[in-house]
Amino acid sequence: MVDYKQFHRFDPMSALIEETVNTLFNKSFSFKNSEPYFLPNPESIFLENSWHIEELYQIKTELNNIKSKLNDYCLIQWNEHTRKRNKAGSVQWYIHQKIEPEFMTQAWCKFYEIVSSFPLIPQVAISEESFTSVHLCEAPGAFVTSLNHWLKSQVPTVNWDWIATSLNPYYEGNTTERMITDDRFIMHTLEHWNFGPYNTGNVMDLENLDFIIEDCKTRNNVCLVTADGSVDCSDDPGEQERIVAHLHFCETVTALSILSEGGSFLLKMFTVFEQTSVSLLYLLAACFDSIHMFKPATSKEGNSEVYVICLGFKGTVFVEPYLPVLREYFKSFSLKAMFRRQDIPDCFVNQVLACAQFFKNHQCQVILDNIKTFSNDKNIKDFNLLKLKQAVSERFIEAYELKKLESEDLGIVGRTKLSACNNITSVTKSPLESYSERQIKSSLDPRSRLLILLEELQNIETVDKNYSFQQFFNSPIKLWITMGKPYRRIQSSKFATIKILRTQNRIFEIMDTMNLSVDFPTKENVVKYLESKNLSEMPNIRFLQFQHTSEQNNYELIHKVHETLKNCVEGDDIILIGYSLLSQLNVGLLNLSARFFVSLIFQPDSKVGYVVILKYYISDSEKESFEKLIEIAETAKSKNVMVLSVFSMLDLCETDWIKKLININIWNIKWRAKSTAEAIEKNNKQEENFQ
Known part of the structure; x- marks a missing residue:
C-alpha cells in the first residue's frame, strides 16, 4: 500500500491526492x-x-x-460518467468488504460520516x-x-x-x-x-x-x-x-x-x-x-x-x-x-x-x-483517479474508526436476512432521454403522448405461461389487517415493476383528460371466453367477473368474494375474470380464498387477460378468518376508511406463487395497452366514417 503522506514531497500527484481528500472531507x-x-x-x-x-x-x-x-446529455450516459468520476465511488465497496455492515447504501455512509463528525x-x-x-x-x-x-x-x-x-x-x-x-x-x-x-x-x-x-x-x-x-x-x-x-x-x-x-x-x-x-x-x-x-x-x-x-x-x-x-x-x-x-x-x-x-x-x-472529461475515451483508465478513490476509502475507514461488529446478531435484522430479499420491483433506470427531449415529449398533444406510452407497453417482452400451485395453503393463518385512507387509483404496487406501472398510470391520467374509457375485459370478450372453454353451462363452476379499472372499491370486492365462497359446496371451482393482482388487499384476499381449495391456477387469455382459477372447493375451515375480515370491512366503511391488507407483506412474500405475480401483472398491463390501442383505433375509424 502506498503511503501518500510519506512520498508527497517527491511525488506531486500524491500531494495533490492528499489535498483533494482533505477538501472532500x-x-x-x-x-x-x-x-x-x-x-x-x-x-x-x-x-x-x-x-x-x-x-x-x-x-x-x-x-x-x-x-x-x-440539459442535452442523456441521463444514463451522464450518470454513468459521473459515477466513474465520483471520488468517493469506492467507499461503499470498501466498507462492504472490510466491515460487512447490515445494510450498505450511500445513505448509510453519509449518516456514519455525520454522526462521527x-x-x-x-x-x-x-x-x-x-x-x-x-x-x-x-x-x-x-x-x-x-x-x-x-x-x-x-x-x-x-x-x-x-x-x-x-x-x-x-x-x-x-x-x-x-x-x-x-x-x-x-x-x-x-x-x-x-x-x-x-x-x-x-x-x-x-x-x-x-x-x-x-x-x-x-x-x-x-x-x-x-x-x-x-x-x-x-x-x-x-x-x-x-x-x-x-x-x-x-x-x-x-x-x-x-x-x-x-x-x-x-x-x-x-x-x-x-x-x-x-x-x-x-x-x-x-x-x-x-x-x-x-x-x-x-x-x-x-x-x-x-x-x-x-x-x-x-x-x-x-x-x-x-x-x-x-x-x-x-x-x-x-x-x-x-x-x-x-x-x-x-x-x-x-x-x-x-x-x-x-x-x-x-x-x-x-x-x-x-x-470537461465527458468526451474523453471511456476505455482509458485514469490510474490517478483510482489512487484517489482508494485514498478516500482508506481515509473514511481510518477517520471514522469503522470496525466490523463482533456478531451479526448485533444488527437490527441481520445482513443475511436482508440480502436474501430480492426486491426486483424497486429496480429502475434513469430515463433514456435527455432533459430537453423529455420537455419536448411533455409538450405534445394528449393523443400523441398516449399513443407513445401505449406503444412503449406493447413493446415489453412477456411470456404466455400457466402457473399452478397445489395445496400450498396449509400454513397457519396470521392475519395482518390494516386500514387506511381511501384512494381512487393504484399508484404503486409491490407486484409490478415501477417503470411499467408508472407508464400505465400516465396512460390513465391522459385518458382522464381526454374523457376516454375502455372496459377490461369487455362483456363481448367474456362471452367469447366462456364459449371457447364450454364453461357457461357447467353447474360446478362459479364465475366472478371484475373490471380492470382505475377505480378501487375494496369493500365491495371483499363482500363479492365472500358471498361467492359462502355458496360453494365441495368440488366447486371459482373462475375470476378481470381480477386485479396489483394491490396488497387483492393478493391477500386471493391467498385467504385459496385456502378453501385444492389448487390455485393462473392462465393467460388473449380476450380477457389472466384468468384466476380456484380449483375444487374442499373446506370452510378458514371461515372464522373471513368473518373477521368482513367485520373489519364493515367498521372501515362506517369510518370512511378502507381495508388495505389481509396479510403482512413479509408473510405474502414467503409464498411461492407471489414471485410469479410480477410476470402475470406485466403480461396483464401489456394486454390492456394492446386492448386500449385497438379500442382507440376503432373509435377513430367510427368518427371518420361518421364525418
Whole structure:
C-alpha cells in the first residue's frame, strides 16, 4: 500500500491526492452566534409578503447557468460518467468488504460520516445510557442501521429505541415518484414504523404529525430526530429548493414538536437561495445552540445536497409559543414569508450568503470538471483517479474508526436476512432521454403522448405461461389487517415493476383528460371466453367477473368474494375474470380464498387477460378468518376508511406463487395497452366514417 503522506514531497500527484481528500472531507460551514438569535413575537410571523435577497438570487442564477449545460446529455450516459468520476465511488465497496455492515447504501455512509463528525447523540443520552431517536422520511432505513452500527461500535451499553416514518410502501395510494420503494428492512421491522392513523406515512399530513407526537409520549426522551426527505425535481431541476420547501418546513415542525431539551436535529436540505430557506435556517439557529451545514464526502459532489446539523435544542418551553402558528401552515404552505426581512439580523444573512457561495463553488467546479472529461475515451483508465478513490476509502475507514461488529446478531435484522430479499420491483433506470427531449415529449398533444406510452407497453417482452400451485395453503393463518385512507387509483404496487406501472398510470391520467374509457375485459370478450372453454353451462363452476379499472372499491370486492365462497359446496371451482393482482388487499384476499381449495391456477387469455382459477372447493375451515375480515370491512366503511391488507407483506412474500405475480401483472398491463390501442383505433375509424 502506498503511503501518500510519506512520498508527497517527491511525488506531486500524491500531494495533490492528499489535498483533494482533505477538501472532500471538509465541506462544512458553521454559523457563528456570538449572541443568541431571537425570534419575533408569534403574532408577527407569516404576515409579510415573500421577499428575496438579490445576492442570493445572483448565486442561484450562476449555479443554474452551469447546471443548464447538462440539459442535452442523456441521463444514463451522464450518470454513468459521473459515477466513474465520483471520488468517493469506492467507499461503499470498501466498507462492504472490510466491515460487512447490515445494510450498505450511500445513505448509510453519509449518516456514519455525520454522526462521527458531530456530537449528534447528546452526552446526557450517552451518560444515562438510554435514548430514543425518530427518523423522518427514513425509507429504506439506512440511517437507522448506520446509527445502530455506530452505537454498537462506540457506546455499546446504551439502550436505544427508535421510531421511523416514511411514505408507506404498502399504501398503494402513494405514487412511485414520491416513494423509496425498497422495503427489505421495513418489512422486517414494521413494529418500529409509524405510518399515521391512515397508513399513508405522509410526513406533510397534520394527522400524521399528531400520531407521531402521541407515539413519542410513550417513549423515552427523544434526543435525536433525522429528516432525510426529498422530492423528485427532475422535471424542474432549477427550482429544487422551491419544490422541497414545504417538506423541509413540515420535517422541522415535527422535530420541534417532539425533541427533548438538549436534543439534536439532522435535516437534509439543498440550496439556500430562497427566503423560505433563510427563514427556516434562522428558526433553527434560534431554537438550537448551534447549527452547521455539512456535505459528506460520500454525498455526490455534483448535486446540491447538504445536511443541516442542529445541536442543543432549547426545549419545548422555548418553542411552544410558536407551534400553534407553525401548525396552521403544516398542510398548506403559506405564500407569506415566515419572518419579516427586518426580523432576521444582517449578520445572519451575511453568513447565509457566505454558506451559499461556499457550497455553490464546490458544486460548479465538479460539474465543469465532469463536462470537461465527458468526451474523453471511456476505455482509458485514469490510474490517478483510482489512487484517489482508494485514498478516500482508506481515509473514511481510518477517520471514522469503522470496525466490523463482533456478531451479526448485533444488527437490527441481520445482513443475511436482508440480502436474501430480492426486491426486483424497486429496480429502475434513469430515463433514456435527455432533459430537453423529455420537455419536448411533455409538450405534445394528449393523443400523441398516449399513443407513445401505449406503444412503449406493447413493446415489453412477456411470456404466455400457466402457473399452478397445489395445496400450498396449509400454513397457519396470521392475519395482518390494516386500514387506511381511501384512494381512487393504484399508484404503486409491490407486484409490478415501477417503470411499467408508472407508464400505465400516465396512460390513465391522459385518458382522464381526454374523457376516454375502455372496459377490461369487455362483456363481448367474456362471452367469447366462456364459449371457447364450454364453461357457461357447467353447474360446478362459479364465475366472478371484475373490471380492470382505475377505480378501487375494496369493500365491495371483499363482500363479492365472500358471498361467492359462502355458496360453494365441495368440488366447486371459482373462475375470476378481470381480477386485479396489483394491490396488497387483492393478493391477500386471493391467498385467504385459496385456502378453501385444492389448487390455485393462473392462465393467460388473449380476450380477457389472466384468468384466476380456484380449483375444487374442499373446506370452510378458514371461515372464522373471513368473518373477521368482513367485520373489519364493515367498521372501515362506517369510518370512511378502507381495508388495505389481509396479510403482512413479509408473510405474502414467503409464498411461492407471489414471485410469479410480477410476470402475470406485466403480461396483464401489456394486454390492456394492446386492448386500449385497438379500442382507440376503432373509435377513430367510427368518427371518420361518421364525418
